[in-house]
Amino acid sequence: MDQVLLTVPDAVYEKAKLKVERSRWAAVKFQKLDRATVTRIVNAVAHAAHAKAQFYADWAVRETGMGVVDHKRQKNEACSRGLVEMYGAEDFVAPRIDAARKIVELPRPAGVIFALIPVTNPVATVYFKTLMALMTRNAIILSPHPGAKAVCADAAAMMAEAAKAAGAPDGVIQVIEEPTIPLIEKLISDERVDLVIATGGPAVVKAAYTSGNPAFGVGPGNAPVLVDDTADLRLAAKRIVASKSFDNSILCTNESTLLAYQTVADALLAAMKSEGAHICTPDEVAKLRKLLFTSQGFNTAMIGKDAAVIAREAGFNAAGAKILVTPVDLVQPEEKLVREKLCPVLAFARVANIDQAIACARSMMRTAGRGHSAAIHSRKETNIMAFAAALPALRVAVNTGCSLGSSGFETHLGPSMTIGTGFSGGSSLSENLTPHHLVQYARIAYNKEAAETFGDFNGVDPLNLPRAQNVALTSVAHNADLDELRRELRKIILEELSAVRAA
Amino acid sequence: MFDYGHFRFESKEDLFDKSIRFWNPDKTKFWQKAGIDLVIDRREGYCLFDMDGRRLIDLHLNGGTYNLGHRHPELIETLKGALDYFDMGNHWFPSVARAALSEALIRVTPGMKYVVFGAGGAEAVDIAIKSARYATKRRKIVSIIKGYHGHGGLSVATGDDRFSKIFLADMPETFIQVPFNDIGAMEQALKSGDIAALIMETIPATYGFPMPKDGYLQACKALCEKYGAMYIADEVQTGMMRCGQLWGWQTYNIQPDIMVTAKGLSGGIYPISACLVNERAGDWLNEDGAAHISTAGGAELGCVVAHKVIEMLHRPETIASVHAVAEFFREAMAEMIQRHGDIFSGVRQRGVVLGLEFNHPEGAVYVSRALYEHGVWAIFSSLDKRVLQWKPGALLSHAMCQEIMDRFDAAMPRARELIAAAGK
Known part of the structure; x- marks a missing residue:
């Protein structure tokens, strides 16, 4: 009775792969949202997270047996509303115009972020990475340490719900409910993941850097x-x-x-x-x-x-x-x-x-x-x-x-749950991770020559460009009048052409 | 040289030659004439590869058979696991795989009591008709003009006479056809009081997915109740989450007495179909369970695969994907109509079931060819050649959806050219 008679696929991995694609869809839709909407989502999620700071501090200590409830609450608060207070005024959505250098920079969010969450600071890191991602219009998949999986899954679900209610695309925040090392190794090297942010032990960081995907991993402290x-x-x-x-x-x-x-x-x-x-x-x-x-x-x-x-x-x-x-x-x-x-x-x-x-x-x-x-x-x-x-x-x-x-x-320095340890510490990141690290820019660069004047890009919104001219809905069904018109037009054009040639 | 181990072909021409000589001369030549020189070789995900190596994105999916993609790794692994243990099985005896799949199907399908298995859609439709006749003790069946329910002994008579007359299989006295979306005609047919069942594709596929008018299907179901006929929902193309819920009829808020599923149920890797019956329609299973028999029907390998298909379809991520793909094409096609409105005139859509209308009588034939030349395979509706069947997979990635639309956009000038050359 106990032995499974048929060999069956790893449904956990298969479901996780579906999460990655769901995240891809979310990332694409998220990048079409304007700043006001993004701000609304970020604020709603930060507010919901802040309200649950005590609840998850209790739970995290209960589940992991680590840390001090009151301090965890402080970190949860700092990593929810605290982050909004820190970065809320910054615009990661609108193009940046640099008239002096004749350059326009268009924000390019990473896309799908796969975030590894340590057992030591589980909820604060979930809050932190999620809000960083949302500020910069990235979708995020949270992968908690197995020792903190329940509290992280619950916190992620709470944030996902708040995000959705505020107008975020479906699937923008997801969590791996049953993380295992082989599963995570496969997922971080999934080519549909744009960026891995690894906070955890050296093994986790090393795995992130050898995944073949762009990664921010940070080394241990001392x-x-x-x-x-x-x-x-x-x-x-x-x-x-x-x-x-x-x-x-x-x-x-x-x-x-x-x-x-x-x-x-x-x-x-x-x-x-x-x-x-x-x-x-x-x-x-x-x-x-x-x-x-x-x-x-x-x-x-x-x-x-x-x-x-x-x-x-x-x-x-x-x-x-x-x-x-x-x-x-x-x-x-x-x-x-x-x-x-x-x-x-x-x-x-x-x-x-x-x-x-x-x-x-x-x-x-x-x-x-x-x-x-x-x-x-x-x-x-x-x-x-x-x-x-x-x-x-x-x-x-x-x-x-x-x-x-x-x-x-x-x-x-900027409140961060991910502390860059730089080249000497085996990391490409030398600063405390901030939202700035999660968005890159495409650049429109004009000819340096003074005679080539820089365009006026004020009010030119990449999210709201004029549409192509509508094509009139005409039927190709037989229409004698139209045929007559076409013949007439062709004749005129041919006459014009021969006149040009003759000249 | 194409060496497949068991057999080999010198070239693609060699294959065409042998297909004409030994397999199906007309079908082979038909596609050549249409400019579609496709011989599907490798296949993976939502892509097909021609013998000459050319990649095509599949938006035909053989009517939704490849709803979850070609050779989905999870299904392949499932089938391989099952092959280490099972074979087709023996239809005479109770079986773990059939019992488990039946239970799974009944659990997710409101109003149904038993499952009867077949190997293909037509067989399941035949079972549906038999069950309705058993329950009502009536013989006549009503279907819609240009409906399509397969090519079995009974099912073929419900469809277009192109497929029945040639084999002397048309039975106009017992198989009555009425125009789609015409509730008056439907009542006229049903009120004779001797109709066993109305069989209805929830959205008629081969007719080019014309959408049922608001309230039409509900009115049809009400008429069935009024005149004592059973309502058979043919969900072969509209089921499997393709309309946004597991079965298309659920999205129209009707309750059929019998329903048929096939194609996608097999995951595209092991043939299986099923007819689900309510208590009344399935009562013959209490009286004489061997009244219908099928050696390949409900083969255990197929049951294991279908069981996995049903599980996969219920994952929140799958449902989210169907909605995302549907929304993507809704927006993308609206934009295409803006740009190519001179030839592209309309879209019919429910979930990931779409029909694209072109305003030339055979417009979809030319568009299909232009798309083929641009690396996309989508088939026209054989019973309405203005309409291109557009059947995106339930698990399409955003990247591939975007690629499809870029190719579509690029193919439109060529489509315009082909339509112009064809004249009126």
Whole structure:
């Protein structure tokens, strides 16, 4: 009874292929909508998403067992209405006229975006990528991590419904309800997909880049944070603890290792302790090292867990702690605790000066985190400049927590759930992903010669061009009068022609 | 040299020669005269490839047989899986495949009770007529002039006499024909009170898809009830989601007593047809279930494929695709009429069933040829040559739809030229 007697096709894959074509249809129709309609759709979806920020924050934590509900709600809010506040005024629809260069640029959305959603920030990333896509008139297929598939599918369906009600084409937002690795590998290499946006582990990113389709993939983080002797220690401590405990360090921009000038280290630790940090003893550090790093790498069961829970698992008590600080002697890749840790455990080391800080930061980033993020708490421009110039990070957040600073929520980088890690980090994207990355432009370019004047394209709307002249509906059925007329016309033309020839 | 392993042909000419000698001289020559030198070789998706390698986009689909495309990978895999286990089966015995497909069909078809299987549409129509005669104990059948229901012993008599007279198969006393869309004529025919059934294609295909007038089909059904005749819906070309719902009659809000499906049900890869009957029409299956027998009817391989076809048709993505394709061609054809209104005069459409009207008496023959030259295969209506049958697939991609219209647009000057050369 249990054995299936016939070999049957993979209906899940077949259905997913149909989704891709549905998305293609949606993309074509979407690109015919004007800015007012697009804005209406974006606002409606952002509004609906914002209203459910708490609901999905609860669900995401329940389903994934990762993170902090209240922080997830904040991210969901920032990735819904927050994005509209950020980009709502920008026009990704109308042609851009550059009279000085005699160029008109026509927006060309990507078309069908296949978006991989990580388990760590599921709903915020669903919100983020969907709204980016909608702003730029792209259709999107969301492919959640299997560990967050239910909440993502529900959030996607909610957004799809809001989009449809606001006049979006059918199928503009779809979701893969039952994602598996073989299925995703096949779909990202489907030639009907225009762009893959991969947020997730290195395997996912690599798969996106080898798919043969254009892709934005981003590498893992491993952010150093430096506190020098010019920093406001109280504020630095407060910001670092808040950032490291934000959503239990689940953002890839979270601080991995804190480097503090020797002269301020003790005062900084004391300040952090009063902000809720638990400073581990050497024995506790050893226990954490053992718990967090297995022979397979980072212990994924600890991702996004509360500090107290992690301490208990490791075998010591840190009740009420927001983060666990683990002092280490060596800031080199062989010290496992200075690797990326998506949990509220922060390695800590003392440095003598900026040169040693740079050497340590570069060392820890040697195996992971290249092209990603770093932070510095300092009032000294030369230190800030030296740190940024020497590190392989593409963003250095200053006097703010790295989690929300580098991801653009507390800086002007642009709020993003997809952090470009650039060439050194194996990515074609060096910035925080914004809607600008999802639309390209076709260019009308005039002859440079001054004599060739540039046309007046104001009010010439590619969506609403004058139609070709209507052909009169005439019958070809036999009509003696028409035949007579034609004969007459032919005669006149022939006469004209021979007159021309004779002349 | 075309070597197919089992047989080989020196050239396309060699094939034409042998077709004329051994297969069907008139049919072979007919297409040559029409300028259509097509011998379908490879086929894939919505494309056909001629023996000489030329690619054609298929908008004929053999009447919707290839509704889901030629050799759809999922159907091929389904059939291959079934072949590892089943063969045609034995019609005498209950079978898992037939029971499963019957249940699936009845579940998605309101008002029906049993399924009787055939191998082709004509056989299913014959079963429908037999069932109606059994239930009413009447013999006469009404159909419409220029209707088409296949070439079986009974079904052929319902159609155009071109197909029946030649074989002395016309039976005008028992098979009465009335003009389409003429409700008065319909009542005249039905009120004799000795009519077993009215058989009606929901939209007559071979007649060029003239659309039933508002309320016509409902009025026909009401007359059937009034005069005790059964209503047989022939859904061979209009079913399979092609009108926007699974069966065309559902879109007209009528409830037939019997319905027939074929062509697309087979997925184009294993012949099967079905006649669905309501309780009254199917009561002979309680009295004598072996009264109708068909060795190939409901072959289990076909049942497995059809079961998959029904599942595929109900996917939300498939339904969305049908609507998208229908909307695309509605808009695109309206634009073409604007541009080529001198020859192209109108569109009849329901879902992905379209008839394009040209205003020359044989306009569609020339347009078909011009399109053929431009890489698109669409056939004219053999019973109304002004009308080109335009039958896009349910799963056509947007890219291919756009390609079709670009080719259509480019073919119109050539069509104009052919029509002008043909004169009046």
